[in-house]
Every structure is written in C-alpha cells, then in structure tokens.
Amino acid sequence: MKSFAKVAGSLSTIVVLTLPSGHVASQTVRMNKPNIVIILADDQGYGGVNCYPHIKRIVTPNIDELAESGVKCMQGYASGHLSSPTRAGLMTGKYQQSFGFYGLSTPHVGGIPKDQKMLSEYLLENGYSTACIGKWHLGDYIRSHPNNRGFQTFYGFINGLHDYYDPLVGGSWDGVYSGLAFTLDNMDPVVDMEYSTYEYTNRAIRFIEKNVDNPFFLYLPYNAIHSPLQAPEELIGELANNPAEVGKDDIARAMTFALDQGVGKVVETLERLGLRENTIIFYLSDNGAVDYSDKWEFRGKKGSYYEGGIRVPFIVSYPPEIAKGTVYDQPVMSIDIAPTIMALAGISQDDMHGVDLMPYLTGKNKDVPHDVLYWSTEKESDTQVEKNSFAIRQGKWKLVSDPAIEKDCNLYDIETDPQEMIGLKEKYPEKYKELYAMYLEWINQMPDELANGENARLKGMELMRKYQKNLKKAGKKAVPLSFGEQVSRKK
Template sequence: MLARRSMMKAGLTTAVAGLLGGASRPPGKDQPNILFILADDLGFADLGCFGRDDFATPALDALAAGGLAMHRSYANSSVCSPTRLALMTGQYQYRLPAGLDEPLGVNPALGLSDAVMTLPDMLKRAGYATSLVGKWHLGGLPQYGPRKSGYDRFFGIYEGGADYFAHGMTIRGKFKHDLWENETEIHRTGYLTDLITERCVEELGLFSQTSSPFFLSAHYTAPHWPWEGPEDEDVANRIRDSFHYDGGSDAVYAAMVRSLDRGVGQLLAALKANGQADNTIVIFTSDNGGERFSKVWPLRGMKGELLEGGIRVPTLLRWPGRIAAGTRSDLVQITMDWVPTLLAAAGIVEDDCPALDGHNLLPALLNASIGPDRMLFWRHKAQDQCAALAGKIKYLSLGGHEFLFDVEADPREVANLKTADPASFARLKAAFEGWNSKMLPYQPSNFSYELRGKGNLAGY
C-alpha cells in the first residue's frame, strides 16, 4: 500500500505524459491560473468575515464577498509541516516519515523526497508555470527543496519560522539566517510579510508575460511567531530567542494580521491590473489552528491540539464565473483535498491521477452542495491525541480520555456524548483504529512536543 501511495515520479512519467498528450502539453485557454495563499497559525475567527471584530481585514473580507467562505474547512494537522506535506501530495501525511508530527526541526535527514510526485509536479506537466514564495518547511538543502518538488522558482525561507526583520531564527543564542533565492542565500532589508508580498507581485507580473497558466504558492509566515508587527524592528533587536514565549500582545498580533491582509489585497490588485483576475482561482487558508493571540470562537482549542480550534481553519475560494460570489459553504473539507480539486480544475481527470487520499471538491463546489458524509482522521503524538470525524460527529481521544461530540450543535466540544450514543462512539473509534493501522507508526526518535517540555506552544 505504501509503495502504491508514494506516487514515485519515475513510475508516473508514462501515465501522466499519456494523459496530457506529452510531457509538455500546450496550455489550453480553459486552464485557470491558481493563486494559493497559505497563512501560518491563523485562527478560525481571525478574519472579519469569520467573526473577528476588534480589528479589520478588509482585503480578505472582500475576497470572501467575491467568492465562497468555507466554515467546515480543516487542516490536515494541528501543526505546520505535516499540513504542508499533505498539501503537496494529496495524501495523509502519516504515509511519509517526514509527516509524522514535526520531525523536521530535529532530524535534518527528513524531508519531502524529490521522488514523490507533488501538486506542482503534476500541474507543471499540464503546462503550468510554478513558483513558491514564502515558507517551504519540508526539508533543507542540499537534499530537499521546492525546485526538487515541482516549482520553477523559489523565494523565501526553508525552515519553520523566521524573524520578520532579521530573516532567520535565534535558538539558544545562535542565529541562523534563512532567506533564499532558489538555492542561493540572499540578504534583503524589510519586513518579511512585505517581502513575500512584493515578490509575489513580481511573479504575477512575470506570469502575465507568458501564455502559460500559472500556479503561484504564496505561503506567508504571518502570523507565526516571533511576535513582531511591521513597526516593531526595535523589539526584534531585543529578542533573545525566537521562541519568544514572553513576547507579543493582542495589539502586535493585530498588526501582523493586518499586514497579511494588506499583502493579500496587493496580490488581488495585481491580478486585476494584469488582466489575470477573471481566469484565476484564488484560495486562502491556514496551515493549522491559531496560536496564543488568535480568535477561534465559537470553537475551543489551539495549534497543537485536535480540538476544533486546533484544526479548523478559515478558508476562502474565489473563481469568477464558476463560484457564486458572497456564498457560504458547510462542506466538510481538508487540506489534502485541494490536490485532486485543483488537478480537476486544470483538466486532469481524477481517475487518471495517482492514488490520492484527498477528494475532488469541484462537483460540490460548483453545485453549492455539502457533498456526502465522509470520514476524516487525525493523530498527534503530543498528549496522545487522535480524532475521527464523520459529518458532524467527532471522536476525540486526548491525554487518555475519550469523547464523542456533535460539533455542529456543540462547536465548543463540551458535551461528551460517549455514553449517550455508544453506537457512534464505537463506530468512529473502530474506524480510526482501522485507518491508523494503515499509517506509518511513530518511532521513538520522532519529534514530540513533550520532549521539549513546551506543551502545545512549542516547535513550528
């Protein structure tokens, strides 16, 4: 099963080339451009259109007004790099060693192998130009990197986070710079969120000069720690350690999210100015639930937890002429679904794709339906957490205690239905155990938050 699911590039070359009519099929006029915007540690209710009322996010609210707001959207993990692995592969991240929680911070030998077929790989074979701007976090040089996994160009950071002004991390007193142009280390002056936005605008300009459709991954680091707003360079100079647990405030967090919102506004303005807006799918989401200053109401929990606040994320989708403007969806969806969905949008038939765990959402999205009930699964070694979701019913095991919740009627997960509905409890628990038996087991050397003694605020 693992060999079949690993999507080795060599084995797919003939099949994909046959599907596309050659290794470099000329792009068709019906192929949409794709702008995928990924925030880092953004909470479910951190946007005005999702409930934030103490600061404004006008650009993202406008994006929602022009498209679809998805309120039952889930991240593949409650922490960063596993979700990013799922976004690249369309699989449960637990099928690959690099996806077992957050091993990348302590095991540099792990990463996304260039032998694994990825979303940018497959889009590139379909005639797309591809770029990643922002955070990679799927393994470092020389063995791993965006350009080994399907991107034509890369500008950003390889690690899990970076100081917004120094563009690197200070851990236990040692600073490591981390800003790159492809595989070349570079130095720039400026706030990292702004640098990412500026480069994305440049990329959109370059794409406008070609006839090929494009796939631009705009992976912001905001609002991930360290807690620094655009005006906080003096604060940054005083931070002794990038983990920085004594720092931040609601005001600083608001400034970070507002800078992210302004950046998204600039990307949308560039699409319009370049004449690209009408034929571009724009997706905005987060890699996991929010951190300490995030708003997740009416949910409970945060990054690092499998409560809804740790895995449910705000998601926006705009596709002019295909997705009705100003609509809301309660379609249950997870990060890895974007792979088959975007492949389908690009004209690649799902039946001819590699085996994927994600589902093609396109039929449900275009028909504004919520789709059939499906099972989703999570696990997280920290605090011995696991979860299974079937529609509105969720099984959760947390720290040795088991629960059953109706997350539609009880989004705060406080009424344990374990004894009231024993049949559903047994069904979801058994489904989780069956699914888990097909995933890679945790190994003693796998990264665990407890090993750092930091609880759910540690790591990436």
C-alpha cells in the same frame, strides 16, 4: 487593494478596479488552463479573519472581499494541528500520515519522500510556471529544497519560523551553521530584505507580472502571524486599541493587516493584468489559533485536534465557476485543494485522498464531500485510546483524544455542540466504540514515521561564505565566521 485609512470608517467599502482591455484575448485563450494561487497564513485561527465568527477586533478588508467574491467554507479544516504536517498534506493531496509524515520532526529527516509527487511537480510537468514564496517547512535536505520539488522560483526560509526583518535570523540551527536560519533566494542566501510580509508580497507580484502569458502556480505561504511578534511600527500605531500600551493582540492585529494588504495587492495585480477571471485563489491557515490569535468559541488551540486547533478560515474564489457570496457549510479539508487544482488543470491522478471540491462548491453535487475525516499523530496504543492524539469525524459525530494539551478523550456532536463542551461517550457508547474502531483500522494502515536518511543536507558553512560574498558585493560589513550559536541581531 484596501488600506486601513479606507476601511477605518466602514469595512464594507468597495473598491472598483478597471481591467485593461489589452489582456482580454490572452485571457480567453488561457481559460482552459487556469492560473492557481494558494495563500497560506501561519497560525491564524478560525476567528482570525473579520468575515468569520470572531471575538477579538480584527481588520481584514481584502480577505473579506476575497471571501465575498467566491465561497466561504464554514467548516474548513487543516489536515494537521501543526504547520509542517498540514503543508505536507496540502502539497500532495494526501493524508500526510500515509507516507509517514506525522509531526515537526519529519522535516528534519528529509521532508516529503521523493516517491510522493507534489502538486508543484505535476503542474511544472504540464506547462505551468511555478513559484514558492515564503515559509517552506517541508524538509531541510537538498533533495527537499523547493527548487528540487517542482518550484522554479523560491524565495523564503526552509525551517519553521523566522525573523521578519533580518534574513539571517531564523529557527533552530542544527549544530554550527546548519543552513536552516538563512532566508534564501533559490539556493543563495539573502543579505537584505523588507519586512518579510511585504517582501513576499512584492516578489509574488513580480512573479505574476512575469507570467502574464504563461499559466502559473503561485504558492504564497506567509509566515504571518507566527512568532516572533513583529510588525511595522506604523501599522501597530494605527491599529492598537491603546497605542500607549501595546500588547500581543495589537501586534498580531498589525501583522494580520500586513498580510491582508498582501492579499489585496495580489488580487489587484491579477485584475490589473486581466488575469483575475482565469485565476483560482485559495486562502487558508495551516492550523488553528495560537494564544494571540482568535479561535472564536472553539475548544483547543494549535497542537490540538479539537476544533480550535484544526478548523481554519478556508476561502475559494474562482469567478467563472463559483458564485459570489457563497457560503458552504459541509466539512472540507486542506488535502482537497490539490485534487481540485488537478481537475481544473486537466491533469489526471488516482492516488490523492482529497476530493475535487468544485462540484460541491458550485452546487452541482449536493452530497457531502467526505464521509469520514481523520487526524492523527503517530499511534501510541491499540488498546488505550487516551494515549493516542487523534480525531475522527463522521457526519455530526467527532471523537477526539488529546493527551498532550487538553488531556481528555470524548465523543461530541459537532452540529449542536461545535464548542465540544458536552462529552457524549457515556450516552452513546456504541458510536464511541464504532468511531474508535474506524480510527484504529485507518491508522493501522499507516506506516511508521519517516526515519533519517543518508541524503545531503544544506551546508551552513557554505551558505555563510556565500552570504559574506553577497554582503561584500552590497558594500556591507561581513559577519565573522567564528561564532557558533544563532545570532540574535535585530534590524
């Protein structure tokens, strides 16, 4: 794993790790059932990794090396322009709209419906040990808790954002002690933790170490670099452009490097245990850039379906199959990850919308993975395109409507104009009409947004009592039960 000190002079430094010979036999036996690691960054734009085109200074030597060990997808897309919808598509291999999952309100009405089988559930049924460590954001109902959706191990938080130091301080609390703000160890509230990026990395390593002899699925959704902007002071000091005047970009750079260190430690652990050759690793972000991230020269940002809101770093490393240093230039999407994993694990499925990427990434299939790609929030109108927030891409053509942020709707040639600056709907009106008709045909097959159900939610008061008991066991002062608003304690 590369430290900042090792890469400050040259980001091309190579670290050679020796594999222990004692694990060769078990590795050979397990080759037909690969280990799976999905590392998901939060709000990291296309230019948020050094090995992708970028504008701001960024330091990601371990992610860069991961890309060099496999394939770097230059047109990798998230299926959503916000966190939660993308995660729903990632875990099901489907367009999340197909089961009524459109936006950030959906997690709070139950998340992914039970009849939509998740990747973790498939893998658990087929002998995999499973863990989710980090940000969930796929439902705050008890039935949607990771432990009830195929993950034997969960450590992290349920809602969309969380303090990086205080396990009790999180996102919105629905009423008094809804339970959303707690960091949880499976179902139990956590009373103390390291800087969360470090904590998640260390727990991921322990999970791998416990499963040397079992095939495993590690889903590692870091909350970095999502707000709040918090990073270890030593990293900020090392990486700030001007340590005397630290700005948002400096803190985001430090948060990114902490994430990068985590990636390096996970890969190093796999190598140390002799598991690297039999492990496929996916690295991507859940949506495009926020203001303090880097979207390169793309238009739009998080919350938009322009390239800046949905094109993300997308890396796949699997040494037995994918040649080192591969660069793939065709569009791929986060919904492709689940069917790719299913095919590698030998598990049949016939209802995912993504495709098995391996034939394309290895060069065995020279065709494009997708004829058409779709993005959309819930439909507002059949007749007024400017009222719908959506995008559709077919080959080089992309039609985008963004009434909320960019307040624009137009047709673009992504091959010659990836920055989406030259609108072509007046020049190519037939193509504009064709893509809009295709979008309407697709979205009209999608159900309405999920409605609130009668399912039990996590009980905040019960969790608070557990939290107090755990504090007492740890010899710490208990937090009084009387307050009714979210606390804002900082470590």
